[in-house]
Amino acid sequence: MSSSGAAGQSSKPAKAGPSQPSETSTKRKRGMFQKDLQHMMYGFGDDPNPIPESVALVEDIVVEYVTDMVHKAQDIGSKRGKISVEDFLYLIRKDMPKLNRCTELLSMQEELKQARKAFDVDEDKLASLE
């Protein structure tokens, strides 16, 4: 847990070295989710203008949470070599709200995919008619 002050993490500045591509950089930029998190925190009950240190702390906590989850998922799915959705679903199996939410998101995504496919097919049909 962060023993160092509110902002917690001592993540190094985004571009310390001379042209380090941010994609492969090991440094984590500050404020990756800052804007989104502010709106999210308001939505969940915080002030319309959350304190910046709080936002930074929440971001750190979330990144740590995601990191730990991914490491666990990798352990589970290590045989396959890549992470699949089932690994995550297995991880959150005990947490009903999250599990339901994820299954909902996945089914919606499927539905959208089907819809888009159908839409494209129709477009082709139209094009061929003309």
Added chain:
Amino acid sequence: MNQSKDPFEAAYEEQEESPPDSPLAPADFDRRPASPPSAAAPASQNAATAPDDEETDHVNPSDPSPSAPASASAKIKGKSKEEDEDEEEENMEVELAKFPASGDPNKMAKMQTILSQFTEDQMTRYESFRRSALQKATMRRLLVSITGSQKISMPVTIVVCGIAKMFVGELIETARMVMTERNESGPIRPCHIRESYRRLKLEGKVPKRSVPRLFR
């Protein structure tokens, strides 16, 4: 703000009180009568698939949908047109007009009555709740940096965004509870968040690291 799915949709569903019983088409998933009204980050493309509605009103009249047998598909087709990254704009009006619970008239009616009685403040907060999400691209970048592998599939990104949003919800709500216990008010301060994180850890909602974290 975000490209995620329509948070309103998701949230509506999240807050259903009735048990998950919807025997509907595969797309219609059980609504979770979620006690924590935290809607997960709708990282996925938007929901507007709430099969019931008509978004057809909002959908561009130019939408041909020649063969749209079910209103659902028509709606979905209409949606898919706008389905780019930023469908948020259209959804803005749509979501409020749209029936909250897909497929269940009782739920729909209930949500409608609740929503109609919201004060303006509550409405903006609810809107933020539904629409906010973590960016898929940013999340994907984070996942790549954690795993070291470039192959992160889309569903994984979507699921992780959703889980993360729900986690933020738990954090903030617990932090608010901590504040009320301490009889404090105002914006949430880092000390509340730390206390809330500590409590979540005790409840086991935060994955424990098997190896202690070094070099923070």
